[in-house]
Amino acid sequence: MEPSSQPLAAKIRPKSLDEFVGQSHLVGKNAPIRIAIEQKYVSSFILWGPPGVGKTTLARIYAQAVNADYHELSAVSAGKDDIRKIVEEKPTLFNGGPTILFLDEIHRFNKAQQDFLLPYVESGQLVLIGATTENPSFEVISALLSRLRVFTLKELSEEEIKTIIGRTGIEMDEDTQNFIVSIANGDARQALSLIDNTRKLYQTVTVENITKSLQDTRLRFDKGGEEHYNTISAFIKSMRASQPDAALYYLARMLEGGEDPKFIARRMVIFASEDIGMEDPHALVLADAVFKAVETIGMPECGINLSHGVVYLSQAKKSKASYYAYQAAMEDAKKFGNAQIPLKIRNAPTKLMKDIGYGKGYEKYTDEDLLPDQLKGKKYYKKEK
Numbered sequence: 001m002e003p004s005s006q007p008l009a010a011k012i013r014p015k016s017l018d019e020f021v022g023q024s025h026l027v028g029k030n031a032p033i034r035i036a037i038e039q040k041y042v043s044s045f046i047l048w049g050p051p052g053v054g055k056t057t058l059a060r061i062y063a064q065a066v067n068a069d070y071h072e073l074s075a076v077s078a079g080k081d082d083i084r085k086i087v088e089e090k091p092t093l094f095n096g097g098p099t100i101l102f103l104d105e106i107h108r109f110n111k112a113q114q115d116f117l118l119p120y121v122e123s124g125q126l127v128l129i130g131a132t133t134e135n136p137s138f139e140v141i142s143a144l145l146s147r148l149r150v151f152t153l154k155e156l157s158e159e160e161i162k163t164i165i166g167r168t169g170i171e172m173d174e175d176t177q178n179f180i181v182s183i184a185n186g187d188a189r190q191a192l193s194l195i196d197n198t199r200k201l202y203q204t205v206t207v208e209n210i211t212k213s214l215q216d217t218r219l220r221f222d223k224g225g226e227e228h229y230n231t232i233s234a235f236i237k238s239m240r241a242s243q244p245d246a247a248l249y250y251l252a253r254m255l256e257g258g259e260d261p262k263f264i265a266r267r268m269v270i271f272a273s274e275d276i277g278m279e280d281p282h283a284l285v286l287a288d289a290v291f292k293a294v295e296t297i298g299m300p301e302c303g304i305n306l307s308h309g310v311v312y313l314s315q316a317k318k319s320k321a322s323y324y325a326y327q328a329a330m331e332d333a334k335k336f337g338n339a340q341i342p343l344k345i346r347n348a349p350t351k352l353m354k355d356i357g358y359g360k361g362y363e364k365y366t367d368e369d370l371l372p373d374q375l376k377g378k379k380y381y382k383k384e385k
Contacts, residue, residue: 003209008196009189010207012167014057023054023153033058033151035218037065042098044121046106046130046140049153052228055131059102064324067097068127069108075108080116087125098127106130107139107260112143121147133228134263155186164188168195172205179207185229228259232267239268240275244314246342251303251310265291268309277343278383279319286312322340325381 014020017027024035034327036043047055056072063070069087086101103109109117120126121144128148132139136150156164161181165172172180172195182333184191194213195205202209219307229255265287272287290309293303348358369376 007193007243008168008372009192012164012192014054014061017061018025020054020057020061021163022156023058026151026153027058033062035061037173040066042066042068042127043149044126044128044147045149045151046132046136046145047151047153048132048134048136049135050155050186052184053153053156054188054193055153056104059129059131061098062129063100063102065102068100069097072102074089075103075105075113078103080113083120083126087120090350097127100127100129100256102129104131105133107132107136111141114144118144118147125197138262138266140338157186161186161188161191165191165195168192168365170205176205176207176210179210179287183210187229231257231259232264235264236267236271239271239310242314242318244311247304247310247314248307251306255299255303255306261294261299261306262291262305265294265309268306268313271313274323275318275320276313276316277319277322279317283313283316318385321382321384328380332378336372336374339374341372342370345370347366 001290002284017037020027023033025031028034034042047058059072061076062068073086083101086099103117106114117128118141121128130136130140130148134144136148140148158181161184162177165177165180180191184192195211197209198205198213200211231250235250235254237249238244238250245337251264255261269284269287269291272283276283287309290305293305297305343357344359344361346353346358348354354360371378
């Protein structure tokens with residue numbers, strides 16, 4: 001019997017929260033989305049997270065729970081007319097529920113399109129559920145963002161991916177499951193696409209057949225999802241390895257494929273601090289200048305600015321010392337909470353505060369350890385040799 005033509009991901013898509021895997025901080029007991037679904041609370045929100053972690057599925061479960069007239073659009077291909085049509089045409093079978101628009105890749109909507117959405121969301125004519133892999137703070141206009149709650153979804157764990165694989169009912173040994181998990185990188189859709197394509201091409205799902213299917217020209221992943229993340233990963237890793245030629249190739253490949261140049265520039269700004277840091281402090285200045293040039297000039301000319309920055313960042317000396325220092329300090333900030341700040345370096349805006357010792361004995365230049373008592377002697381920043 002031929003395998004079903006319906007994609008495997010669609011075939012086993014959860015229909016309720018009880019079937020949903022992952023995101024316990026949002027859908028577990030007393031978590032916000034579960035409460036909203038159980039109480040049928042209607043509001044607009046954004047689901048922000050990596051691909052293949054359940055954004056579309058959550059939107060559908062939520063819409064069904066609140067008895068909505070539900071519509072799905074992709075911001076890649078949709079425009080104002082599509083939104084106007086949803087708002088203006090009456091549903092054939094109006095069920096009394098809200099009209100929900102699920103807008104995938106909302107970050108692809110430009111400012112004018114987002115402005116167009118605003119009055120419909122503000123008036124309640126549309127309940128908007130946006131989905132994005134990009135930080136909404138950068139990609140969604142402030143007027144619209146202020147009317148939306150943002151829920152952050154996490155990459156799925158290895159165990160969660162294995163649970164989803166187990167629901168396919170397709171036989172495979174443990175080594176094969178582990179191989180799929182390692183390739184999926186927290187993305188359930190990629191895991192299921194890999195299983196589905198391998199089975200259709202070779203009937204059985206084994207490590208050997210998966211390896212062959214990955215090389216097969218008939219196998220294609222979604223360029224808006226997996227390919228997007230694979231290429232930006234290759235781009236960053238090429239700069240990290242100080243290989244400007246490889247980095248320039250992946251830059252060109254992304255721009256040619258229609259990637260948002262601001263997305264690339266933003267990653268370069270992060271890279272300048274995370275991977276180069278104090279080895280070349282000027283790298284951050286240059287990366288920020290590239291980002292501003294991209295905003296000012298736009299495509300296609302800003303590709304020249306990006307390539308300039310890529311070559312510089314690739315050739316710069318690298319050090320993650322400041323990044324590791326921040327991570328270590330963050331761990332202690334979480335562990336010790338509001339550890340008591342030494343009195344002498346506290347602000348003393350009032351006489352009472354001065355009387356009880358705030359700011360007493362403060363010296364601008366001192367070798368004395370200014371950390372809280374629990375952390376005296378801690379060294380976060382350790383310059384790499």
